[in-house]
Amino acid sequence: MLYPLNVDLTGRLIVVVGGGIVAERKVVGILAAGERSLVRVIAPAVTTQLRALADSGRIDWHSVRYAHGMLAGAFLVYAATDCPAVNAEVAAEAEERDILVNVIDDPSASSFQIPSSVRRGDFLLTVSTGGESPALSRAIRMELEQLYPEAFGQWLERVAHLRREMRAMLSTSRERTAFWRMALRPYILNMVHDGELEKAEVELRNAALDIGAKSSDGSD
Secondary structure, three states: OOOOOOOOOOOOEEEEEOOOHHHHHHHHHHHHOOOOOEEEEEOOOOOHHHHHHHHOOOOEEEOOOOOOOOOOOOOEEEEOOOOHHHHHHHHHHHHHOOOEEEEOOOHHHOOOOOOEEEEEOOEEEEEOOOOOOHHHHHHHHHHHHHHOOOHHHHHHHHHHHHHHHHHHHOOOHHHHHHHHHHHOOHHHHHHHHOOOHHHHHHHHHHHHHHHHHHHHOOOO
């Protein structure tokens, strides 16, 4: 049984051993979580996209074969080569150094797994099968992508701003609870799903005014 955990990678060194498509996916996923982490790729050759990321300075590419000792200082490690023997060596060194490691296609050799995810800005949904069925995770992730389009990330930004305003406008916890219940009603979320963010925000602002008015005249 795995324990779910969201980790801040700011300033951390993440080492990816391997330069193929799988390694590329791992790197892109790390960068999507924020570009303040340090990503090092160890591989004699890499994909076109990884080479472009290296050329732009977004990752550190060591164009060599992995050798023992190259994981020093790493916070997380990915063993993502197409050679099981090399992946096993990487996992062994990671274990020696007490570094969390993910070995592709080998959950038993991994100390952590990366769930399938849908990212909409700071809005993050994840699905995990503990490495038992990546295909099922991907299928559910694809459904979630349809249920929660990009507009939800934009809506989260607006909601964060509204939250700060509501703290001043709605002074009691009861008022704020009533407001957030309104914010989560299906018809509001349907507006967000359809990209009608302005309309949804107007509805929420009107709701806040109504809640505040009822509270001030003692009707609620």
